[in-house]
Amino acid sequence: MKNLVKKGVVVLLITGVAAGCTSNPKPQAGGEAAGGGNAKPVTLTMWAGTGFKDIEGYDSKNYGDWEKQKAGEFQKLHPNVTVKVESVPFSDIEQKVNVAVAGNNPPDVLYDNIPIRISKHARNGVLEELDDVVKEDKADWKEAFLNMGTINGKLLALPLGSVPQVVFLNKTIFEKKGVSVPQDRSWTWNEMKDALKKVADKNTYGIAYFAKSEQADQLMVSNLLSAGAQWANKDFTQYTVNSPEGVEALTFMLSLQDEGLVAPGTATMDVNANFELFKQGKLAVLNHTSPVYGDLEVGKKNGAVDPSVEPFGIIPVVKEGVTPRITVTGENGYAIFKQNDSEKKKMAIEFVKFLTKPENIKAINKATYGIAARKSGTYEIQNKDASQLFEQLNKLEIVDLGKNRAYFSTLRQKFYPEMQAAFLKAKSPKQALDDFVKNANELAAKK
Template structure:
């Protein structure tokens, strides 16, 4: 038990910012931040234009003119420009599925944006490795103690901070309790500890399936959300990367073969929704919202997606969310995945422009701003002074359990994470289409990925 508790310390530390209002030692830092982050209109000395790109992360932000992604940012940009007349912000909202291609092309053409808001834990190190990212530790030097240290680790390399985290989106499992209740199976919902063993999960999902309802959904249309499905294998004791995130080791775990074989069997039995090889993560979300899926892994933002859908009619009003730990084998501590969104800055050669970028980033990461975007999606804020408790007691109860679990190593600290990530889903497709056995697909994935990593590391 002591080992289990220690393994969850990092995640509990990250989540505690949202679970309780912390106190102490920030008032002086906040005054300093306000004086240097928002005051001094026009103090850059010349007119400066900042290119700011963002993926559509935050919706339904309180105070924004509309619930759509990007609207809150546009509102805050107007406020910033009013305070800093010499600084102009060119804002672009980049679709998720186009962001990395668009940013990569811009960087390769020496035409990178100045500031990007994106999944910094997954993409930042790629640009740090290539020397394209600007170290920005001085942006938060006076308020660093207010930031979650576990999140800062994700944006730090060789002692230098290259990004500023804003929110953490934990990923775990969700039940649609309404489907269990409708079939008289409410007693199967693990309300006491919010945990299922693999055997309990299989039994429950088999019993709830039928008449247009599926126990769960898989997706392998692309790499997006792959870590959510991999949590099924982590719960059985498998690991995808080694501890240093320099090698793929998933093929070395018999549990991975067993877990994938079980999923194929569940697909054959009608427990898994049909067509997973061509299903994307958000397709599965839509099935869940339509009251057709009893369980799925996803991020904490699912609470907001479901509730927003009840308002606009895209969610069946009967859907009832219940958050729980990832199902696991006996004796295995389940692990959860996460995504950290935040700011990165590309290389700056003009000191005055860099100072303008610094002012803008500091403005956007003020505690009240981080709190606003965190609450919009039930995210974990990166700053202690932006902490809050969840209004929904069900979310709070789920987070009380999930926060004690360790984070899975999904390889995000590798500068080649994005390249290797794309190598897994074709193998998963082959498994689901029965073109390869789980064992063969795992071997092929590991060989391709490790050959690639070895070549990169030789350079």
């Protein structure tokens, strides 16, 4: 998924009521807010590695603004608590946390990617269990999301939601060429190929693939599954994407490149460059994720997006006769590092419980066009195109890529070089996938 966090680190020290927050906490018995009176002072640190902005109802134009205001609201309810929020770029947070854990000085609360990053700390036994966060309303949490944060049988991380894969067509380009977009929001390989031949020209690329790094690699994986291949077996002891169906899918992608329908430079293109082409009106078909809807809306207002770009979302493109499936990303959420102070642990749990209230999960997922982790987090999609698309997406199977496997980060480093080799014609589709699967199965065997 594209980087949603600005470069640089912003430290936000919350010591009073956040600007823009006007609600007053409901007094507790004795006229004090919870935690008031002679309660022991508590200071919590929170590192947010993938923050939010433009949250409805909040002055949140910058990353960290929402967290700052939520911390301020929490402090009004608990006057003895001070919350220090640090917003850290996505590219920096993993290393920062690793160093802090090694030095026995991690943050109290962490917001980051769960299956790839937080799960590593969960396996190392340095996180608190979060059963107390969900015990009062566990039935409201979707089982798939609780499972996502459950490591070795313990709930150690709590996701807010995820964002699904979407194939975007620039409707303006298709209309100018007299090509209809699929009203059922689905395409087969041949239908897409025929359409790309009609819309691609010297000023417009048909579609773009990217293999510069592991970023957003789930989108490339999805393409490899479009002929019916399976990524791996159910227990991830064997990877199987080098099946004839997987080879056929990669061969199809390369055939589009050979016919001049793919933007040049797949081996050196990343997901952000891919999106830039679409924003500039130079790309007819974009492989990306649902937050693109919001990014385009904001971009049109600030001039970052060509005003002619009109997104039309469809489900993943597949070979004729194959049932579409989707991949998801953005499975981000909260974790609490081990606490020696019982009062601090109690307030950290209360803070995470506060952050994961239904109204907060709803607001965040609405801003990102995400799938909410709580049933009560369902929101009305105001964008008509997105609303119609989600009716289709919600019916599709979500592919489990085994992201919470201990070796998954290493596995990703083995994947994109093979995609580079295939698109550079240094390896055949079969050789590239065979080599990846060999490495993947060796990692799985080591566990």
